[in-house]
Amino acid sequence: MNEKLVFKRTVSLADRVTHYCPGCHHGIVQRMVAECLDEMDLARKAICVTSIGCSVFLYDYLLVDCVEAPHGRAPAVATGVKRARPGNFVLTYQGDGDLASIGMAEIMHAANRGERISVVFVNNTVYGMTGGQMAPTTLIGQRTATSPAGRCRSTEGMPFKMAEIMSGLDGVAYAARTAVDSVKHIAQAKKAIRRAFQVQQDDLGMGFVEILSACPINWKMTPVEANARIAEELIPAFPLGVLKDIKTGGAC
Amino acid sequence: MSERIFIKGNEAIAHGALAAGCRCYFGYPITPQNEIPEFMAKHMPAAGGAFVQAESELAAINMVLGACATGTRSMTSSSGLGISLMQESISYMAGSEIPAVFVNMMRGGPGLGDINTAQGDYYQATRGGGHGDYRTLTLAPSTGQEAYDLTRLAFELAFKYRNPTLVLGDAILGQMKEPVTVDPPAPQAPDEAADWRLNGCDGRPRRVHKSIYLAEGELAALNIRLQEKFRSMDAEVRYEALHTEDAELVAVAFGSIGRIVKTAVRKLRAKGHKVGLLRPITLYPFPEQALRDLAYSGKRFLTLEHNMGQMVDDVRLAVRGLADSDFFGALPGNMPFPDEFEAAILRALQGGHA
Numbered sequence: 053m054n055e056k057l058v059f060k061r062t063v064s065l066a067d068r069v070t071h072y073c074p075g076c077h078h079g080i081v082q083r084m085v086a087e088c089l090d091e092m093d094l095a096r097k098a099i100c101v102t103s104i105g106c107s108v109f110l111y112d113y114l115l116v117d118c119v120e121a122p123h124g125r126a127p128a129v130a131t132g133v134k135r136a137r138p139g140n141f142v143l144t145y146q147g148d149g150d151l152a153s154i155g156m157a158e159i160m161h162a163a164n165r166g167e168r169i170s171v172v173f174v175n176n177t178v179y180g181m182t183g184g185q186m187a188p189t190t191l192i193g194q195r196t197a198t199s200p201a202g203r204c205r206s207t208e209g210m211p212f213k214m215a216e217i218m219s220g221l222d223g224v225a226y227a228a229r230t231a232v233d234s235v236k237h238i239a240q241a242k243k244a245i246r247r248a249f250q251v252q253q254d255d256l257g258m259g260f261v262e263i264l265s266a267c268p269i270n271w272k273m274t275p276v277e278a279n280a281r282i283a284e285e286l287i288p289a290f291p292l293g294v295l296k297d298i299k300t301g302g303a304c
Numbered sequence: 305m306s307e308r309i310f311i312k313g314n315e316a317i318a319h320g321a322l323a324a325g326c327r328c329y330f331g332y333p334i335t336p337q338n339e340i341p342e343f344m345a346k347h348m349p350a351a352g353g354a355f356v357q358a359e360s361e362l363a364a365i366n367m368v369l370g371a372c373a374t375g376t377r378s379m380t381s382s383s384g385l386g387i388s389l390m391q392e393s394i395s396y397m398a399g400s401e402i403p404a405v406f407v408n409m410m411r412g413g414p415g416l417g418d419i420n421t422a423q424g425d426y427y428q429a430t431r432g433g434g435h436g437d438y439r440t441l442t443l444a445p446s447t448g449q450e451a452y453d454l455t456r457l458a459f460e461l462a463f464k465y466r467n468p469t470l471v472l473g474d475a476i477l478g479q480m481k482e483p484v485t486v487d488p489p490a491p492q493a494p495d496e497a498a499d500w501r502l503n504g505c506d507g508r509p510r511r512v513h514k515s516i517y518l519a520e521g522e523l524a525a526l527n528i529r530l531q532e533k534f535r536s537m538d539a540e541v542r543y544e545a546l547h548t549e550d551a552e553l554v555a556v557a558f559g560s561i562g563r564i565v566k567t568a569v570r571k572l573r574a575k576g577h578k579v580g581l582l583r584p585i586t587l588y589p590f591p592e593q594a595l596r597d598l599a600y601s602g603k604r605f606l607t608l609e610h611n612m613g614q615m616v617d618d619v620r621l622a623v624r625g626l627a628d629s630d631f632f633g634a635l636p637g638n639m640p641f642p643d644e645f646e647a648a649i650l651r652a653l654q655g656g657h658a
Contacts, residue, residue, distance in 0.1 A: 097504035101370065102514075111512045117502040119373040120514040122396050125366040128358070132370025133502070135354035136328050136378065140504050158366070161359035 062086045064095040066113045075275025077265035078106060080232045081174055082113050084242045085145065088249055089116065094141045101130045103155075105147040106180040114145075124155025127162035130169045141252065143170040149179045152188040152212045159218075166223025166257040170248045173214060173260065176267040177286065184270030188212045191289050196270070211289065215262040219295035225257030226250075227296040231264040233282035237292070247297065256298055264290055308485045313477040314339035316448045316484045317407055318347070320455030321379055325492030326405070327353035328378035330367035332360055332386060335419040336475040337409035340381040351489040365390035365406065369397055372404045373513050375501025377459050377492045381407035384417065384425050391434030394468050398438035399515030399526070403462035405455070407471045409478040412636040421475035422636040423561060426614035429472045430588045437527055439534050441469040442587040443542075446563040448484040451477055454585070461540060463496055465533060472587060474610070476560035542585035543594055547573055551580030553653045554598055556619050556629065557608040558584050561640060565608050568646035572653075579649055587615070592622040599623035606652040608645055610634045632658040 061067070065086035072078050089095040098116040102108060104123035111118035121129040126144035134142045151159050151173050162169065178196055179185040186199040189211045193202040203211075219227035226248050230241035241263055248259030264286045268278035311319070318340050321329070329344035341357065348355040354371075358364035364380045371378035382390065387408045397404050410425050412418040432438045441461050445451040455471055462469035502511055517523040546566060548554055557565040562583035569581045582598065584591050595605070599622070607616035607629045619629040632648035634640035652658040 096506035099374070099502050099504065108516060111514065115505075115510055117505050117510050118512045118514070119370065119402075119502060120396070120400065120512075120516065121366060121369070122392050125362065125369075125393065128363040128366035129370035129373075131356065131363075132328065132330065132367035132372075132378065133374055134370075135356060135367070136371035136374045136376035137503055140374075157359055158363055161363065165356075 062090055064089045064115050066115055068112070070113060071109060072106065073269045075266060075268035075278055076106070077176070077232045078174065080238065081172065081241070081263055081265065082110065084238070084245055085172060086114055088242065088245050092246065092249055094249065097139070098141045098143065099133050099137070101126045101133065101142065101144045103144065103146040103150040105150050107145055107147055107174065108181070110145050124150050124153070125158055126150065126155065127158040127167070127169070127171065131162050131165070131167050134167060134169055138168070141249070143172065143249070145172045146174070147180065148173070148175045148177065148187045148189040152214050160221070163218055163221045163258050163260065164223050168252045168255060168257065170252045170259040171261070172245065172248070173262045174265050175214070175262050175290070176265040177211070178267050178270045180267050180270055189214070191285060213290060215260065215295050218260045223257050224260055224296060225298050226259045228294040229262040229264065229290055229292050231282050231287060231292060233264070233266070233279050240292070244294070306485050306487050308483050310481055310483055311448065312339050312479055312481050313448045313451045313473060314409065314479070315343050316452040316486070317381070317455045317471060317473070318343035319484070319486040320452040321405070321459070322347060322351050322489035323487045324377065324456040324459035325490055326377045326379050326459060327351065327492060328368070328371040328376055329353070329380070330356050330358050330364040330371070330378070331380050332358050332364050332382065334383045334386045336411055336478050337381050337383050337407065339478070340407065361386040361389040365393040368404045368406070369393050369402060372397070372402050373502050375497030375503070377463070379405040379407065381409065383409050383411045384413050387425065387428065387433070394440065395432070395434035395436050395438060396515050397468045398432070398440065398530070399436065400513045401466040402513055403466050404468045405458045405462050405471065406468060407473065410472065410474040418637055419475065420637065420639065421560065421610065423474060423559060423610040424614070424636050425472070426587065426609070426611060429470055430590070430618070438530060439588050441465065441467060441537060441540065442472055443470070444472045444559045444585060444587050445477060446559050446583065448477070448480070448482045452484050452486060465537060466500070467533070472559065474560050538589045540586055541589050541591050541593070543591040544581070544583040544585060545594065546581040548580035548582060548598060548603070550578055551603060552578045553606060553649065554580045554582050554603045555606050555608055555649050556582050556584070556595070556615070558587060558615060561608060561610050561634070564640060564642050565645050567642045568649055571642070571646055572649060577650065577653055579653055590618045590622065595619060595622035596626070599626035603627065604652070605629035606632060606649060606658050608632045608648065610640055611636055630658045
């Protein structure tokens, strides 16, 4: 009887226990990032810019060259890396507080310049590491540690729709929003990550992929309930899909 | 081939950087240092490097962090308030042991202050400037030629010690034109940083540059190592001494003010007054031993600055137990003149308060 190998160890993913909470989706996203790096043969020339938040220890799991950026500044650090070494593959991995709050200026300008970098944006609508405070993507009515009565449109504003904002900037070659709450969505998310990596390789501009993810602890839900919330509440507010995918041209 | 050209201090710094192999410049406009990014925008691409006008000083210093993490000689420049914005990332670089060169062409403060010259950022420059226990090597040129030479040196020291290094000038230095001998742009040594730079882990173990250490004892170990490194920087102390041997009173001043005080000291010497000058060229490490040796031989001291009294603390620390230092400060917001320094030195020499 012939054996058929259907899955093998992901070389770029460390074989160790993560620090993530039960039901957290960072592990799924990081596995997909590592799989794409391996499948596209990018790991050996990758330079990953890590961010501040729950993903701060990304370099413990992703076995490529890494540099730590201050909170929100990953797109600026990645700009420096890429301009200094255009031949390397440069990616950032950022959460919603990091990218859409303190780092809003850096992501907007890096995107507008068409920096040839790939951005993996994990949106779980809450500050995770600091203990569940309101994020720029917290939904209207969502209770957090700093919006105890629920986010109010008239005082806290609407959640930022980053994938749509990014797709409107000329320097962005690819922008998509995906989720990781089901097998189907996970497959779509991996395809999006691949494409966000490929546009950098094709010198077309920035590749941006937003991934809707669960944070059961700070949502005060079980992992199963948190997973269900993605389909019930997040996806209606943040529609999934490819918002932009230019095949040719490039930013400049 | 060297050539002697008539340029502003800001341009001398930019020339020095290109000759030192700097191949990435990231900056944000601010007076009085705009000639540096303007020069780089024009000449960096021709030298085969990258120029980016960043969206803010925050972004600029983080671009430097990224570029320097790849082992590429890179820099930014700004003035006072912009340097304040950069401090978080300078602390990150010190903690991550990523080298960088940054330039502060000081203007008047606090707050928005003015766009005229001042030396109010001495504390910030010599105490690290941001959070945590770290120092930045700090070089203080007083002439256009020295601005050029010390910028070249700044890159050498930054990469030798893997530490952010500051060139601290002011509006006088940046805006004044004088002859400077410069070399053409030269490449960075290809093997520099080969043992730590990030360029992809092909054929070697992967590398991580970070400054977070949560495990028991790790951060303490980093701090011990960093302190040892900062102490070893004492080997880089540089200063200029003029007429100090037989001086009764030694004037201590740095940067542009050091140059103006030098004129005052020369005029007083010509009139027969026994005064000398000690001009620190490195502000960190500070020329403590040179001052202490002068204190041992019975000198008195007067520190002159274009601020309300900052370096005078370091002079007093250097001569503690042996002597003291009087202080004269030209007011930030006013243009300093040699006559006021001359008068202050004479008052102090004659036993009065400067």
